[in-house]
Amino acid sequence: MxxxxxxxxxxxxxxxxxxxxxxxxxxxxxxxxxxxxxxxxxxxxxxxxxxxxxxxxxxxxxxxxxxxxxxxxAELEQAKQQVEQLGTGHEQLTVATFTSGGRHLLPGALPRLMATHPRTLLHVKEGEPEETLPLVRQGAVDLALAYHFDGPLPVGPGAGSSLRWAALLEDPLHVVMHEEHRLADRDSLDITELAAEPWVLGCLKTETYLRRYAERAGFEPEVRGTTTDYFFARSLVAAGMGISLIPSIAFVPTVPGLRAVPIQPPTPTRHIGVATIGRRRDHPHVTTFIEALREQAMHQSAVPEQRLPGRPAAASPA
Structure with missing residues (x-):
């Protein structure tokens, strides 16, 4: 044994x-x-x-x-939680999520969970994937809404082989600039056209990704500011501090006076999904919630242009 x-x-x-x-x-x-x-x-x-x-x-x-x-x-931790819940008549579902993904996917998924499992107590922990994926591995959370760029999942040291990843959404990054910028009327941009531009970014990982992406294009970006909030970064762009690289789901709430322009392929993209471990994904309330998140992701994918600043909303079909 x-x-x-x-x-x-x-x-x-x-x-x-x-x-x-x-x-x-x-x-x-x-x-x-x-x-x-x-x-x-x-x-x-x-x-x-x-x-x-x-x-x-x-x-x-x-x-x-x-x-x-x-x-x-993870199974031992869950067993401990189930023992603690005996007699309460409730099941707990603990969800970890990064900010922009949680803001745009969780609220729409909650009604289905509550309708199907009304006695489930939901707990939400906010954090970046490098913080929350280890929590999944430890059994401290049931699932994590997370993302990665073109590399592997940020599971930290070790194999992380027990994680199960369900892809939900491709989240392309756009160049966000002031609507009066000389390139604001373009339908798309090659990354090399931005070599001389100053940047203001809304995430440390986005800066790392931009530098790696720009290196392949043959230039080093001038980063004048890095924040931990995409809304703050867009506000600085609106004030004329530079341009930014923003995931498409992070365009809400809107900031007036901005324009988002897609980047020509290979387009920088965040891959958003749900991470679980072991048999947790097979539990009914976890399965229900993942399916609800998948439905929300499909809705987000169906109307991406409506989120882009400077773009008119798509007309409703006749």
């Missing part, structure tokens, strides 16, 4: 990349961590970590076991 504590130790080794750092996190000695891993390897008949002077990395067998460790930890 595999000892749960040894799985916990292996997971810490995967997260921290060394026995000594894992030992510190677990309040153990490095020797004790090494012994736990060695016993686990003997019980499996397979090596779970590869040791080197630069630390340790997971083998394929180790990645499988870390995925199992995450699922076990």
């Amino acid at each position: 595999i000892d749960v504590q040894r799985l916990r130790v292996l997971r810490a080794v995967a997260d921290h990349g060394s026995f000594s750092k894992a030992a510190t996190a677990l309040h153990l000695t490095p020797s004790a961590v090494s012994q736990h891993v060695a016993v686990l390897e003997r019980s499996l008949g397979a090596q779970v970590v590869a040791r080197s002077t630069r630390g340790v990395t997971l083998t394929q067998a180790g990645q499988i076991m870390v995925g199992a460790a995450e699922s076990v930890a």
Whole structure:
């Protein structure tokens, strides 16, 4: 039988990349961590970590076991929550979300959840994916509405192999500028046309993404301001401080005097989805909520032009 504590130790080794750092996190000695891993390897008949002077990395067998460790930890946490809820007649659903996704997808999804599972108590935690996806892995939240750009999910150190990802929405980024900007009347822009422009951005990850995107186009952007709020960034653009790169779902609430212009392919895009772990996605209230989020995402995809500043709303079909 595999000892749960040894799985916990292996997971810490995967997260921290060394026995000594894992030992510190677990309040153990490095020797004790090494012994736990060695016993686990003997019980499996397979090596779970590869040791080197630069630390340790997971083998394929180790990645499988870390995925199992995450699922076990999440299931134990959920079992604890269910025991605490005995006798209350309520089920809890804890949802983590990033700000713009939560603002535009959660409110429309809630009525279906409440109608189908009226005794579900909903809790919402706000945070960026690098903060909330680990909470899913730990079993601290049932699901996370998250996003990533053209790289992998920001699950942090370790394999993250137990996460289940359901894609919801492609969220293209647009160049937002003052309506009197010399390029504001264009139907689309090549990123190279913006090489000399000053930028004001609404997210640190957007700045990182822009710099990587611009590097491939052969220029380094001049970033004059970085905020943690897309509305604030758009307000600075309206004041004439520069241009910005804004996801399409973040155009509400509107800021007067702005124009959004699509970027020619390859278009920078946020990939929005829902992350769950283990069997949590199969629970009825979780399944219902994910389906409600999918319906909201389909609605958002169907009318994207109505959110773009400077664009007239699409006419209703006759």
